[in-house]
Amino acid sequence: MSYHELSIEERSNIQVGLLRGMSQRAIARMLNRSPSTISREIRRNRSTQGDYITQHAQRAMRERRMSCRPRQKLVPGNELFELVVHLLRKRFSPEQIAGKLRAMEFPNFEDA
Template structure:
């Protein structure tokens, strides 16, 4: 196998092989040649362990947990009070996203979690799947464009 140039996460099979080969006392370099991986990739994987013996199953669980934590949470999720406030100002009171963002800054000067920029509001509107809610929100904008152009 040849070493790939772009980084790819270790698969469950590679972790299992790493566990078997480290259990046999193989060196990191020997295992890296066997798997076709960089020795530094395997060294980092082994360094993440909290015990002296490598366990592929627990390493996989920790990997999935880290991936889950790395997903960025959306600021405007339907059903949240902040989304409802933004929706009401857009639809009922016909405010622009700029006006809503400014109002939120005045309403919550000390709580950044309750403030969103006008760009976040636009992104939230256009990120909705096609359907009634998206149509309602786009119609509430002053310029009813079904798609947003590139900037």
């Protein structure tokens, strides 16, 4: 079974279900999700007042997701990107490009 993150619609349904006084298990059945998924979502994204707010939950999810992902290595418009594109157009292989960049001691290549 593969995991699919909760959509904004599902988060909205959680908020409505909680406002209606539904149990977490009932909300899970309604969304065809595991009760533990609903419980974790509510626990992670409650406001300081204890309310579950869809917009807050969605924003928090995006922030958590961005902080755990590595920084992009090749960003269109920067010097490294342009150099890699140029070398690819000259039919260099990715391995050849990596070797050439190391030999050139391209600034921040190993960090990129």
